Structures are given as C-alpha cells and as structure tokens.
Amino acid sequence: MSAPSDLRSRFPLLAQTVYLNAGTCGPLSWDTTDALADATSRAALVGRAAAYFEVLQASHARLRAVYADALGADPADVAITTSTSDGLARVLASLRLQPGDELITSTDEHPGLLGPLTALRDLHGVSVRAVALADVADAVGPTTKAVACSHISWVTGERAPEDALREVGRDIPVIYDGAQGAGAIAVDPASLGCAAYTGAGQKWLCGPVGLGLLWLSPAWADTLRPFALSYGNLDTPSRGLEAEPWPDARRFGASAISAEMASAGATAAEQLAEFGWEQVFHRSAALADLLEVTLRDGGYEVAPRDRTPLLSVVVPDPPAMRDRLAAAGIVVRDLPGRPYVRVSTGAWNNEQDLQRLLDILTA
Known part of the structure; x- marks a missing residue:
C-alpha cells in the first residue's frame, strides 16, 4: 500500500489540472499509456x-x-x-x-x-x-x-x-x-x-x-x-x-x-x-464528504447523496460555471437539463484540489 502522493504522481494530468471528473473518465497514468504503447x-x-x-x-x-x-x-x-x-x-x-x-x-x-x-x-x-x-x-x-x-x-x-x-x-x-x-x-x-x-x-x-x-x-x-x-x-x-x-x-x-x-x-x-482498494474507496468518498460539508457551510445547495465520490452542487448557470472552472484549470461536468455541476473525486485527488475548486465557486 502506497501513500496518496505516490498514487497522484503517476497521473501526469494532475501536475497542472484539478481533475474532478472520474464519473466521466478517470485520469490516465503513465503506467497505463506505457502498457498500451x-x-x-x-x-x-x-x-x-x-x-x-x-x-x-x-x-x-x-x-x-x-x-x-x-x-x-x-x-x-x-x-x-x-x-x-x-x-x-x-x-x-x-x-x-x-x-x-x-x-x-x-x-x-x-x-x-x-x-x-x-x-x-x-x-x-x-x-x-x-x-x-x-x-x-x-x-x-x-x-x-x-x-x-x-x-x-x-x-x-x-x-x-x-x-x-x-x-x-x-x-x-x-x-x-x-x-x-x-x-x-x-x-x-x-x-x-x-x-x-x-x-x-x-x-x-x-x-x-x-x-x-x-x-x-x-x-x-x-x-x-x-x-x-x-x-x-x-x-x-x-x-x-x-x-x-x-x-x-x-x-x-x-x-x-x-x-x-x-x-x-x-x-x-x-x-x-497496489494502492489498496479499501484505501481507494475510503479516500475518494472522504474527499467528497469534506467538499459537501464545506459547500453547505458556505450556503450552497448540494443534491441529496449517499457516501459516494459523486457530488452535485446547484449553480445558476451550470455550463457557464463549468467553463469558468475549466478556464482556471479545474475539470468538472455539467448535466444537461439539470441545475448542477457534478464533482467526482478520486483517491488521486487531494485537499488542495478541493480548495482550488472552492476558491472559484465562492469568488
């Protein structure tokens, strides 16, 4: 079982991007692309x-x-x-x-x-x-x-x-x-x-x-x-x-x-x-839980959820918020026809990723 920072270092995308969209596609690691090649x-x-x-x-x-x-x-x-x-x-x-x-x-x-x-x-x-x-x-x-x-x-x-x-x-x-x-x-x-x-x-x-x-x-x-x-x-x-x-x-x-x-x-x-499935599941959901608590404390409405790595927050214009976050290097997704931007956390994320997201959402 390795440390979260060791897992994170395997994904090149995370060096410059806050990637919170595993619910669509997870990030690709160097190991994965090397195996394919x-x-x-x-x-x-x-x-x-x-x-x-x-x-x-x-x-x-x-x-x-x-x-x-x-x-x-x-x-x-x-x-x-x-x-x-x-x-x-x-x-x-x-x-x-x-x-x-x-x-x-x-x-x-x-x-x-x-x-x-x-x-x-x-x-x-x-x-x-x-x-x-x-x-x-x-x-x-x-x-x-x-x-x-x-x-x-x-x-x-x-x-x-x-x-x-x-x-x-x-x-x-x-x-x-x-x-x-x-x-x-x-x-x-x-x-x-x-x-x-x-x-x-x-x-x-x-x-x-x-x-x-x-x-x-x-x-x-x-x-x-x-x-x-x-x-x-x-x-x-x-x-x-x-x-x-x-x-x-x-x-x-x-x-x-x-x-x-x-x-x-x-x-x-x-x-x-190798990181450990139990640690993967716990860390992914714990980050989403932490984000939910912080958002609710800040007055945001979060869709009812269970302890999973998915979280949807209500915003006035989801596509515009998605684009605004993308311009700041933060990847989430909107859900067409619904009032949410959806955040999906993974074991490769960290608290700094969440803070960068919060800084834009609450600006």
Whole structure:
C-alpha cells in the first residue's frame, strides 16, 4: 500500500489540472499509456498470429482477474465488455422478455441504460415504468419481470435501495448499472442479491475508453442465456455447430477486445489495487464528504447523496460555471437539463484540489 502522493504522481494530468471528473473518465497514468504503447509495439514488431492470440488470451484473463478483485468477486463470474452500456444491453436482451412484461427502472437513469430499455419497449412490446430511484423496489408488481437501475445515481451520487432490492432479487432479476460503483465504492455484487452488475473500465478504474465489466450471478445462470455468441464466447470453437458457450461469464463477453486494450486496462486497475482498494474507496468518498460539508457551510445547495465520490452542487448557470472552472484549470461536468455541476473525486485527488475548486465557486 502506497501513500496518496505516490498514487497522484503517476497521473501526469494532475501536475497542472484539478481533475474532478472520474464519473466521466478517470485520469490516465503513465503506467497505463506505457502498457498500451508496449503492447502495440510488440504487435507491430512480432505480428498478430498465434503468439499474439496467446498474449490476447492471457491479457483477457489478467483483466478479468483485476476487475474481479475490485468487486471482491470470482473471476469466473466476470466478463469483459466494451462499456457499461454494452453489458447492460447483453443482459437485458438475454432476459427474453415478452409483450406485456413489465420492467421497473428509475427516472434518473443514464442513456446507457435507457437505450436498451427503449429497444425492449419498441421492439418487443415490454412495458418500462420509471419511478424515483428510492422507490424502485416498492414499484414491483405482479407483472414485473425485472428491475434495471443505477446502483449509484450518475446525477447525484444517491444509492439504490439495496436492502429492498435484495429481497426483490430473490424472485426476479435485478440488474445494476454500476458505472459509478465499480472502482468507486466497495461493491460485493453477490451480497447485493442482484443477477448482474455492470461497470465501466474508463471511469473509476482509469482505463482506456472501450472497456467495461459484467458480473453475473451463478444463481441466475439458467435464466441469463446469451442472445448471441461469437468466437470468444465458445469453449471449443473447433467443434463447429456442436460448440458450447463457456460455462462461466465468458459466454457474455465482448471477445474482440485487443491485447493492447486489455493490457492497458489491467495495468490501470492494478495500480489502484497496489494502492489498496479499501484505501481507494475510503479516500475518494472522504474527499467528497469534506467538499459537501464545506459547500453547505458556505450556503450552497448540494443534491441529496449517499457516501459516494459523486457530488452535485446547484449553480445558476451550470455550463457557464463549468467553463469558468475549466478556464482556471479545474475539470468538472455539467448535466444537461439539470441545475448542477457534478464533482467526482478520486483517491488521486487531494485537499488542495478541493480548495482550488472552492476558491472559484465562492469568488
């Protein structure tokens, strides 16, 4: 376990920028970009034949292992995807919902979940009903076949009602959009009682864009059957039409992820694991908590949140405030159509970052 300053020093961006936007993309470290460059150079020099695909398989296994470590899960239950949205689409399609079936979601969902839900509604006649995130468990009725919602709201940092959804998950599949959970907070998907948990490789796990993770509950293996299979989803592809999908989560994976991407993503997550996942989760949330207290003491309105690294503060003109902060070297994001600028802290941030943000907000 290393000191926070050691972790911070690995990210070149932080030398000149206050980066508070891990909820969109985490910062890239020198280790990550070096891993990407090394893997790409190796492919260019050696070629992409049998040896390359051996490296590809090894890098996939390495990435699944470190993603599973971040979740406290078994690597056999983790698949690699291209994004949170990709994982959500794969699982939702596997439910084989029928016309008239109801699916419950929340009113604050990201388009990455709303897109697959819209497809279920428009293509398959599924009824999609949205309620407040706090009410998703209570909204379950006799025709409800699944619940799909954020584990952590991308808008405010609010948590889903975990205890109530755990009970729901005994009878119907609960699918979590964990884009703001995986790598950001301590997550044990098995204890959540969900059927599936998705995550993003480029956010709190600090990998390149184009990676994600999908955890699948073994208890729901007979229900969650992949809607399509490709080469990498098959245990023994050489068996042709007799080939069977992998018995573990690999049957749901996005198989065409390069060795270069997988190596970079694994390196990014491994450096956080070296810092210590418990320390990562504690420090990220503690900085957001400190910022919330300071803002409220200064008279600012902060959206209701739980102990997560996400915080949204009400400002009169969010795009203008975002641009004003960017001009001062501070990166946050606004949320179109909402009165907030959103701040997302990481273990690589420090108290000086928060003070620079406060100096502009309160000027």
